[in-house]
Amino acid sequence: MLLTTASARRVVFIGGKGGVGKTSVASALALAQAQAGRRVLLVSTDPAHNLGHLWQCTIGAGPRALATGLDAIEIDPEATVAAHLAQVGDALRRLMPSHLAGEVDKHLALSQDAPGMHEAALLERIAELVHDGPERYDLLVFDTAPSGHTARLMALPEMLTAWTEGLLQRQERSERFGAALRNLGRDDGVGARALGGEAPSATPADRDQAIRSLLHRRRHRFEHLRATLADPARTAFFIVLAAERLPVLETIELHAQLQRTGIEVAGLLVNKRAPRDAGEFLAARHAQEAVHLATLRDALPTLPLQEVPLLGADVVGAAALAAFAGLLGEAATPAARTD
Numbered sequence: 001m002l003l004t005t006a007s008a009r010r011v012v013f014i015g016g017k018g019g020v021g022k023t024s025v026a027s028a029l030a031l032a033q034a035q036a037g038r039r040v041l042l043v044s045t046d047p048a049h050n051l052g053h054l055w056q057c058t059i060g061a062g063p064r065a066l067a068t069g070l071d072a073i074e075i076d077p078e079a080t081v082a083a084h085l086a087q088v089g090d091a092l093r094r095l096m097p098s099h100l101a102g103e104v105d106k107h108l109a110l111s112q113d114a115p116g117m118h119e120a121a122l123l124e125r126i127a128e129l130v131h132d133g134p135e136r137y138d139l140l141v142f143d144t145a146p147s148g149h150t151a152r153l154m155a156l157p158e159m160l161t162a163w164t165e166g167l168l169q170r171q172e173r174s175e176r177f178g179a180a181l182r183n184l185g186r187d188d189g190v191g192a193r194a195l196g197g198e199a200p201s202a203t204p205a206d207r208d209q210a211i212r213s214l215l216h217r218r219r220h221r222f223e224h225l226r227a228t229l230a231d232p233a234r235t236a237f238f239i240v241l242a243a244e245r246l247p248v249l250e251t252i253e254l255h256a257q258l259q260r261t262g263i264e265v266a267g268l269l270v271n272k273r274a275p276r277d278a279g280e281f282l283a284a285r286h287a288q289e290a291v292h293l294a295t296l297r298d299a300l301p302t303l304p305l306q307e308v309p310l311l312g313a314d315v316v317g318a319a320a321l322a323a324f325a326g327l328l329g330e331a332a333t334p335a336a337r338t339d
């Protein structure tokens with residue numbers, strides 16, 4: 001289910017609680033797709049990165065080759081915020097009159113720890129990857145942070161688009177106002193230069209135009225991300241979970257949250273499923289898990305669901321990941337479809 005669905009998409013998100021196997025599933029899926037001949041970029045957005053551990057190498061902010069056709073990135077939230085603010089600072093300093101540079105720095109220093117800053121910076125980076133990625137990659141696989149975080153992130157493009165929209169409207173109003181003033185001859189950068197005054201770095205008209213194109217570019221990025229996330233032909237979102245009480249309840253909640261933001265869940269992956277035929281203890285576990293899975297099925301009767309067995313050893317290294325990918329291709333439990 002997972003592999004066949006992913007092979008027809010450009011973007012795959014893997015979500016779920018910590019420790020359920022998101023990184024293992026995302027890595028195995030990315031590797032299988034690369035082995036099938038697609039160019040794949042695997043991106044970890046979870047601040048608790050463990051891609052590097054699984055692949056037994058150091059992965060950073062720039063693409064690192066893991067296998068033929070497979071590159072990986074770990075987005076570092078602190079560095080992303082710093083880079084994001086540096087870029088905003090650059091733009092602001094260029095656009096604002098020079099005597100306000102101190103204010104710009106103060107504003108940026110405060111923004112560093114503002115609520116939502118990490119998420120906004122992370123989203124900016126995801127939007128950039130989703131926008132530019134298709135030039136070099138056929139598939140982007142996002143290994144995301146635990147549930148609540150991901151759902152909030154998915155709701156952000158909407159909010160940030162609205163916010164950017166508001167800024168644009170305000171900016172357009174002030175531009176019209178500025179133009180009216182200029183027509184009255186009160187605010188004329190060219191005139192100031194002609195009079196031998198110090199040439200300003202940007203005239204008010206230049207500034208308006210620069211701010212506008214910055215905001216337009218940003219809005220375009222978020223709209224593109226929003227459209228990509230909401231398009232089931234391009235994007236698939238999978239939830240990985242364990243067949244336990246809380247993970248099942250959280251999965252039902254995550255599914256509802258995603259649906260509220262207009263994102264279809266493509267399927268559920270029940271990982272670490274205890275075997276029925278490996279002794280009494282595990283058989284009892286298997287039966288207990290079946291009770292929790294029944295709750296899941298009641299709540300989400302039509303979603304494709306796939307079980308992945310509990311393994312004797314951790315999934316570490318390319319060979320183990322390739323073997324794990326083999327398990328992901330196994331027959332899915334058919335969903336009780338009503339349509």
Ligand SMILES: Nc1ncnc2c1ncn2[C@@H]1O[C@H](COP(=O)(O)OP(=O)(O)O)[C@@H](O)[C@H]1O
Pocket residue numbers: 016017018019020021022023024025050271272273308309310311312313314315316
């Ligand atoms: N089916 C499985 N059987 C046994 N161990 C597994 C299985 N899937 C994942 N693991 C192990 O569980 C741990 C957590 O997996 P990981 O993919 O890092 O989870 P997450 O990214 O969701 O936190 C790792 O040690 C991994 O090797």
Ligand SMILES: [Mg+2]
Pocket residue numbers: 022023024046048049050051143
């Ligand atoms: Mg992980």
